[in-house]
Amino acid sequence: MEIVISLFIGAFMITAGICAIAWYKKECNSEGENKK
C-alpha cells in the first residue's frame, strides 16, 4: 500500500503536468492560427 501511495502522488503530479503542457500548447497553437 505504501508503494501505491508513492505511485499515486507521482502520477497526480505528472497528470497535473500533462494537463498544464496541453493547455499551454493549445494556447500557443491558437495564437499561431490567429496569426495565419
Place this chain on the structure above:
Amino acid sequence: MSIYFIGMCVAMVVFLFISKQVSKKVKDANDFYVAGRKAPLFLIAGSMIASYTSTGMFMGDAAEAYEGALAPMLLFAGMQSAGYILGAVFFGRYLRRSNAMTIPEFFGIRFCSNKLRKLAAITAIIMMSVYLLSVVQGVGTLMTAVTGVDYRICVTLAVLVFTYITVVSGSRGVLITDTLMAGLFTLSVLVSVFFVANEAGGWFPAISNIAQSIETKDLLSWAGRPGALYDTGFENMTWGIAYGIVWMSVCAVGPWQSSRYLMAKDEHTVIRSAPISAFVIFMLEFLVCTTAVIIRSLNPELADSSRVWIWAATNVIPTVLGVVLMTGVLSAGISSGTTFLSLIGAAVTNDMMSAQKTDSIKYGRYAMIITSVIVLVCALVNPPAIFVIMFLGGATAASSWMPVAFGSILSKRITKTGAFWGMLMGMVGCLAANLFQTFTGIKLPAYLDPAIIGMLCNVIAIIIGSALTQVTDEEKAARVALFVVPEKEKDSKEIKKTQKYLRGTILVGILIVLMLLILWVFPYYGRV
C-alpha cells in the same frame, strides 16, 4: 542571553538592514505593491516557497508525523504541490496578464463587478489576518521555547520586524528578504536532517529499525498510528486526499501564493516558477515530516509534539547549526508575516478604499501598521471570541476563491452573480461547518472537511447564480481580453524554454516517486 536568541536577533537585524536598502528603490505604488512587475524567476520561486513555509510546517505538520500520521501527511503534501503547476498555468498567467495590482482587482476586472472585487478583498483580508495571527503565535511560541525569553517580548519583536520590512520596503523588499529566508530555511533543514539521521544510526537503518519494531512500525505504515488523526487507515487516507484537495487549491489560487505572479517580470516567469516551487515544497514537507518520525525514535516521550524539531535543534544537532536552523524557522515565519501584511495593505488601500495612486502607498502603510497592532494585541491577549474567526484561515482560499478563480478562466457561462454568490457561500459554508463541529461536538467524517463543504456550496451557488442570469457582453469581452497573448510574450525562444520547464513537471513527478520509494518505502520494507 541564549545563543539562539542572539542568532535570531542578528538575523532580524540583517533583514531590517536589507529592507532599508531596498526601500531606496521604491518610487511608486507599482514598486510598493507589485515590485515594479520586474521580479525574476529566483525571486518569484523563492518567495512562493518562503510564503508557504512557516512555523505551521515545522511545528504543526511535524507534530502530526511525530504522532503517527506520516502517510496521510505525505499524501496531502504531494497533492498540494501539484497545485503550483495547475495554479500557474490555469490562473496565475492570466492574473499576470490582467495587469491588476491585486487579486480582488482581477476578479473585479474579469466579472466587471466592483461588488465582487470588494467581497474578494474582504475574504482576502479575513483569511490573511487570521493566518498572520497564527504565524505570529507560532513564531512567539517557537522563540520562547528555544530562547526562554518571555512570549510577549518574542511576539512583539517578531511583529515589529515584519511590520518594518513590509512598511518600509513594500513588495520589493518582501521578495528579496523572502528569498533569503527561504534559502536559509531550506539549507538549514537539509543539513539538520543529516545530523538527526546520523544520531539515529543513519537514515536507512533508522527507518528500518522503526519499521521492524512492533511498537513503532505504525508510525511509518500507510495506515498510520490509530488515533493520531483518525482510528482507521482508510479514514486517514480519506483525510489525506480531502486535505490534499483543499491545500492544492490554496497553493493554486491562495492570495499569499498567487499574488507573487503579479510581481513576475513576465508570464514565462510565472510558469517556470511552478515546478521549482512544487518540488522544493514537497521535498521540505517530506524531510520535515519523515525526520520527525526519526526524532521520535530518539525521544518518544515529548509532552508537546509540536516541539519535536525544537528538541532536535537543542539536543541533537550541533549548537551552531541548531542556531542556524531555529533562525531559519523564525525567518520562515517572518517571511510569511511580511507577505500577509503587504497583501492586507494592498487589499485595504486598492480594493476597499480605491485610493488614488499618489496616496496609495501612504494609506497602505497606515493599513499595515493598524493591522500589525491589532494582530499583536490579539496574539498577546488572545480574546475568547477569536476562535470563531480563526475558522476562516487558509481553508477560505480553497472554499471561497478556488472555484471562482478557475471558473473565471475556464468557463464561458459563469456570470458575475454566480461568481459573487459562489464566493460568499463558499466562505459561509466553510464557517458554518466549522461552527457546527464546535458547538455540537460532532466530528464530521474525514471526507467532509469544512473546506470541502465550502467548495461544494461555492460550486452550487455558481451554478444556480449563473443559470438565473446571463453573461453580459461586457463580461464576455473581459474574458476574451484575458486570452489575448501580449506581444512581448510571443518570443518563440522563450516559449520553447517555458515548454521545457513545463515538461520538467513530469521529471518532478518521477523524482517525487523516487524520493518516496528510496527514502521511505524500500527501507520500510527492509530492502535497503
